[in-house]
Amino acid sequence: MSLAMTGIRAAYGLREILGGIDLAVPGGTIVAVIGRSGSGKSTLLQVAAGLLAPTAGEVAQEDRIACVFQEPRLLPWRRVVDNAGFGLKCLGVGRRERRRRAAAMLARLGLGDVLDAWPAELSGGMRQRVALARAFLVEPRLLVLDEPFSALDPGLRFELLAILRSELSSDCAVLMVTHDIAEAATVADRIVVLDGEPATVTLAHPLGRARQPRAPHEAHQIAAQLFADRRVAAAFALQACAADIVPLRASR
Amino acid sequence: MSARPPWRPLHALTGGSVGVLLAVAAWEMAACALNPLILPPPRAVLAELMSLLADPANWTSIAATLQRTLLGFLAGAGVGLACGLAVGASLALDKLIDPLTTLLMAMPPIAWVVLALIWFGIGNSAAVFTVAVAVVPIVAVAARAGLVARDRALDQMAALFGAGPLVRLLEVRLPQIVTHVAPAAITELAVAMKVAVMIELLALADGLGAALARARVNLDSATAFAWIALVLALVLGLDRGLLRPLHARLERWRAAGIPSPGGAA
Numbered sequence: 319m320s321l322a323m324t325g326i327r328a329a330y331g332l333r334e335i336l337g338g339i340d341l342a343v344p345g346g347t348i349v350a351v352i353g354r355s356g357s358g359k360s361t362l363l364q365v366a367a368g369l370l371a372p373t374a375g376e377v378a379q380e381d382r383i384a385c386v387f388q389e390p391r392l393l394p395w396r397r398v399v400d401n402a403g404f405g406l407k408c409l410g411v412g413r414r415e416r417r418r419r420a421a422a423m424l425a426r427l428g429l430g431d432v433l434d435a436w437p438a439e440l441s442g443g444m445r446q447r448v449a450l451a452r453a454f455l456v457e458p459r460l461l462v463l464d465e466p467f468s469a470l471d472p473g474l475r476f477e478l479l480a481i482l483r484s485e486l487s488s489d490c491a492v493l494m495v496t497h498d499i500a501e502a503a504t505v506a507d508r509i510v511v512l513d514g515e516p517a518t519v520t521l522a523h524p525l526g527r528a529r530q531p532r533a534p535h536e537a538h539q540i541a542a543q544l545f546a547d548r549r550v551a552a553a554f555a556l557q558a559c560a561a562d563i564v565p566l567r568a569s570r
Numbered sequence: 571m572s573a574r575p576p577w578r579p580l581h582a583l584t585g586g587s588v589g590v591l592l593a594v595a596a597w598e599m600a601a602c603a604l605n606p607l608i609l610p611p612p613r614a615v616l617a618e619l620m621s622l623l624a625d626p627a628n629w630t631s632i633a634a635t636l637q638r639t640l641l642g643f644l645a646g647a648g649v650g651l652a653c654g655l656a657v658g659a660s661l662a663l664d665k666l667i668d669p670l671t672t673l674l675m676a677m678p679p680i681a682w683v684v685l686a687l688i689w690f691g692i693g694n695s696a697a698v699f700t701v702a703v704a705v706v707p708i709v710a711v712a713a714r715a716g717l718v719a720r721d722r723a724l725d726q727m728a729a730l731f732g733a734g735p736l737v738r739l740l741e742v743r744l745p746q747i748v749t750h751v752a753p754a755a756i757t758e759l760a761v762a763m764k765v766a767v768m769i770e771l772l773a774l775a776d777g778l779g780a781a782l783a784r785a786r787v788n789l790d791s792a793t794a795f796a797w798i799a800l801v802l803a804l805v806l807g808l809d810r811g812l813l814r815p816l817h818a819r820l821e822r823w824r825a826a827g828i829p830s831p832g833g834a835a
């Protein structure tokens with residue numbers, strides 16, 4: 319088990335954000351947590367990554383963690399190749415080896431021409447690919463993604479999710495949080511819905527293994543199904559719009 | 571991306587020194603109207619400057635002042651940077667030191683001269699100390715401001731990748747405070763030179779300040795003007811030749827991504 323959280327509670331000061339969450343991400347699977355903004359998704363990720371201590375519950379995670387955020391969070395004062403190698407630097411890999419591996423990875427992600435560019439000279443999609451390269455390069459056993467592609471257009475997002483599927487080692491566990499159901503439905507093996515104050519898991523919906531990212535029309539079909547479920551609608555404060563029909567099968 | 575800015579003949583011709591030329595012209599006119607003992611004409615000062623520079627003994631004076639200025643500046647900037655980083659990292663330390671920096675900034679340099687002479691006696695140490703202590707608070711305040719304004723998302727990113735303290739300092743923190751510390755350092759280099767000349771003039775036997783003191787005793791205004799011109803030239807040289815290029819190099823990345831004025835990039 320690459321990430322296992324049981325009975326997780328977390329709070330900022332007196333305000334409890336997470337109210338007892340059980341979540342398991344076995345190696346080789348992608349779990350997507352969805353919920354509206356402010357529902358506690360990023361908080362959950364911080365607990366998963368060991369950045370925030372839970373007030374109750376247990377977390378067991380792999381020690382090699384990498385992350386990608388909604389913004390690329392590159393160091394503007396470092397060139398692309400050094401940004402990609404940042405995680406390796408943290409692991410103590412020497413400069414030459416770091417640059418060699420970073421250059422190879424960037425070339426695979428289609429960035430072979432901009433190794434010596436500054437981040438400010440790249441487009442948003444390119445920057446996010448550098449952030450992905452930085453994460454892949456540490457060969458993570460647990461990858462946490464915080465709304466990684468929600469700022470990108472559908473084509474770019476599909477491309478990057480495909481890279482995510484193909485570049486990851488087969489036993490890496492991926493925990494992704496997003497407010498974007500279509501993004502979740504494109505790659506996830508399982509979708510978990512976070513709702514309430516404090517937040518709890520209101521629905522866990524298996525989608526089956528996707529070897530490749532699902533095509534946009536397929537992902538949107540899944541999203542449409544999910545939105546028809548009252549728990550999903552409630553999680554996005556859309557109760558008024560919920561059709562209140564066919565509840566999802568195979569859900570908890 | 572590297573399109574050249576358009577060629578502006580007037581700028582190229584004057585090298586941006588029109589202001590200085592105008593000041594010299596005004597000086598020349600004023601000197602015609604006044605007693606040369608009060609205001610010697612630029613030509614006389616220039617001739618005096620040339621003869622000063624021809625004497626190797628004077629180069630020792632210049633070297634002494636430069637050494638005091640640079641040593642004091644580097645020591646003060648280093649201590650200031652360390653204090654600013656420490657204070658910016660710990661709220662408790664901030665509360666402790668914040669009023670102290672205010673006091674330190676309120677302290678007149680001349681008061682430090684007196685104390686330094688008591689503590690270190692007449693000599694180099696007193697001069698270096700006085701210069702350093704003038705530089706510390708401004709640099710510390712700037713470093714603290716830079717640290718407070720830093721991008722915390724980058725701190726979090728570095729923590730997630732397991733960055734150690736050294737990587738965090740060199741890759742994440744220091745580059746962010748350059749923007750705040752560089753203008754302070756550029757200002758303080760000029761201050762450092764002023765303070766060094768001041769303590770030399772008041773107490774030391776060598777250096778530009780001491781030479782200035784001798785010119786005053788001899789009522790030799792052309793020599794005094796020449797020494798003053800030399801001090802200004804040194805400050806200008808250090809500023810344009812050392813600090814500004816260094817700053818530009820450290821912040822090269824800022825220029826990237828800004829469309830060049832030439833248009834086609």
Ligand SMILES: Nc1ncnc2c1ncn2[C@@H]1O[C@H](COP(=O)(O)OP(=O)(O)O)[C@@H](O)[C@H]1O
Binds near residue numbers: 330356357358360
């Ligand atoms: N560092 C913090 N201090 C205090 N409250 C916070 C902090 N970070 C987030 N919160 C609050 O916790 C709640 C959940 O935030 P977050 O986990 O970032 O939500 P999400 O990622 O789902 O948008 C929000 O209401 C937010 O205001």
Ligand SMILES: [Mg+2]
Binds near residue numbers: 360
């Ligand atoms: Mg968030």
